[in-house]
Every structure is written in C-alpha cells, then in structure tokens.
Amino acid sequence: MHxxxxxxxxxxxxxxxxxxVEVLKLLEKRNYFGKNVELLTYFSNRKAFELKKRYVDKDLNRSFTKEVIKNGGFLHEERLAKEIYDKFHGENNxxxxxxxxxxxxxxxxxxTKKNEFNLKLISFLQDLHKDLKVFYWQESEDLAFLNTISPLGFAIEMGPVGNNVLDCKIIEDTLVLVEDILDFAEKYNKNILPSLNEEIILYEGVDYLYYPKDEKGERFGYIHDEFQNMNFKPLNKGDRIFKTHIDTNLEYKGENGLIPLFINEVAYYEKNIACCLAKKVIERI
Ligand SMILES: [Zn+2]
Structure with a gap:
C-alpha cells in the first residue's frame, strides 16, 4: 500500500x-490544513442543503453508478456525482x-470495502471509541455510495438526530472522530501506528425488514414502542416490531438472532424499509 x-x-x-456541514466549518476554522497529510473538505450538495432536503432529484449517495461516473447525467445529483468523482477519485485518497x-x-x-487499510483504521478508532460500531454492506452497483470513488474510507453515521437539527454533542463527537482519522492517516504515512487489535466485529447487512402494507399498498402501521431504539439487539421470533393502524401488534417471524440496524430511519420511509437486518461477524485484519 502506498x-x-x-x-x-x-x-x-x-x-x-x-x-x-458544521464539521467542515470547524475543520476550516481550526485550521487543520497544512499538516503532513493533505486535507480537503467538500460540501457535497449545497442546493439540497438550501432546500433543507435530502436531495433535489435523486439520492446523491446512490448516484455513483458506473454509468454516471463515466457519462454524467441530467439530474442534479448525477451531475454532482460525476463532478465529485472527477475531482476526488483516486486509489490513495x-x-x-x-x-x-x-x-x-x-x-x-x-x-462498503473490507480491505486491510480500512480495517486497520477501524481498529485504531475502536481503541479510542469503545462505542463505535461498524455496519458492513458490501459494495454493489445499486448502493453506489459516494465512498466508492476510492478504496480507502467509509461513511460516518451518527444518531439519533433529527433532520436539519444542530446537535452540539453529535457535532463534537463527529469532529473528534474525524480528528482521529486524520491522526491515523498521519501515523500510517509515517509508519508509526500503535499495535492494533486484530479482531473487529462487523455487522454485515443481509436483508431489510419492511413495514406492513394495507390492501391499497400503503404503509399500515409503524415501529412498535418495544422495538424503537433497539438497534444492535438481536431479534427473536415473537418480538413485537410493528403496531398497525387498527392497534394490533405484529411480531417478528424471521430468522432468530438477526440484528436490526437503522430502525425508524426517516429517509427509508419512501422505500417502506423499517430497518436493515445484519449478522454479527468477526473479521481479522
Ligand atoms: Zn445521510
């Protein structure tokens, strides 16, 4: 590895x-630039931010398809994806x-990419942040995340926080994580990494759980209060997961031991997804 x-x-x-967006401002104001590793910040979708929306035409974080990065596209986010790819793609970024x-x-x-560099970076971060968990979803053409522009790196997900809400603790925790990532990059380049734990727990995505629908195909209920906030707690048959609009409880009928993640993520409502389902796996560096 270079x-x-x-x-x-x-x-x-x-x-x-x-x-x-706040973390980018903090990095700029606190002047992390000009150290041993070249640091760049990029505000990905200003137009959607101004509209206070997740996206303008389509989800930018699903737009980095082979077709779009090669030929661009007509939609706002397709143009952004092509622009971002052309500016920042690279094996060593x-x-x-x-x-x-x-x-x-x-x-x-x-x-989305299980390689030695990413696993080492995660191990380094988990040593500093014992509560840091990793959701692994193998890269595929329909995910087409921004991260796919390079083999190195991943997305940070912090929550719970409402959309458009400035939450001091979430902002500061994210900044610290980013600072630790910069520290890792510097130590990696100088070849002075500390000894790292060689086993990492990953929650590997295997499926989704969908909301119940009525005969018209509309969502017919919501996450049960017993299931709300229960991310990372293994599911068992009979667990109450939904409450329907006629006040009945729906139970989990799937495989025992699958682990729910992103329960009640509001952005998944449009796809009728109630949560992701994962399996706990141990990965060795
Ligand atoms: Zn997001």
Missing part, C-alpha cells in the same frame, strides 16, 4: 444532515463522508 495522498472529508451529501441518522445508531461507520 501512502495516503489526500484525506477528503465530505459533508452535506444529504442536504438535511447538517452535522457534516482517503474519503470520509459524514452522515447522520434519525435512528438511535449511536456512533457508527458504514463500510
């Missing part, structure tokens, strides 16, 4: 997730994309 050439921190990829979630996910990472 050295990290640039660290690129993205904020505002989803226009209504304002934490990242460390790309960190800051997101927030309305779900009670705590401090978490969404990883």
């Amino acid at each position: 050295k990290v050439e640039k660290v690129v921190i993205f904020g505002g990829t989803h226009g209504n997730e304002v934490t990242g 460390l790309v960190i994309d800051i997101h927030t979630t309305t779900s009670n996910m705590g401090k978490s990472i969404v990883l």
